[in-house]
Amino acid sequence: MPQIVGGSCSIRMASFIPGFNNTLDPKAQFYLELASECASLLEGQRNLVTNTANISSLVYHSLLETPLREGKPVNWVGFYLLDAKKANSLILGPFQGKPACTEITIGRGVCGTSALEAKTVVVKDVHEFPGHIACDAASKSEIVVPLTTPDGKVQGVFDIDASELDAFDDFDRIGLEAIAAMVVEASDF
Secondary structure (H helix, E strand, O other), X not given: OOOOOOOOOOOOOOOOOOOOOOOOOHHHHHHHHHHHHHHHHHOOOOEHHHHHHHHHHHHHHHHHHOHHHOOOOEEEEEEEEEOOOOOOEEEEEEEEXXXXXXXXXXXXXXXXXXXXXXXXXXXXXXXXXXXXXXXXXXXXXXXXXXXXXXXXXXXXXXXXXXXXXXXXXXXXXXXXXXXXXXXXXXXXX
């Protein structure tokens, strides 16, 4: 995992992620370390573009490099954010991977569904998901986490695709939800 140099962590989550119950499972430990590195990147920075750019890069490279995901490589990590100019639309934000769809209607596809329902959507096989939007034909599974503010408003989504079926489990969901919450807490929308 890339090493990030940073000061003390003011954002909660560096040593505990609810749902992992302090487990010593290697994947839980991976996400605890990743959350700590995310906190270091987010500390002292409120700019949404800067934060989502750094987090998409860190998560993409960390998920690619960990042996815990061998055989289930990610091929896209990024953010779609509410479009201030067009109601009911998500607009492409910072990402890592091949070029992507630039606009997604809320309620359409995995990202739009996650935004509409304000809940994480884990898809084992994107070809089985009704209305899936194929931005990259290599994507076979996906997890999308809503960026939800404390007042319950969805500001966007955190989207991760993989080139193999059934690439995301409950550890991924819990870890990525924690990272998404950190981005929301650290950023001005």
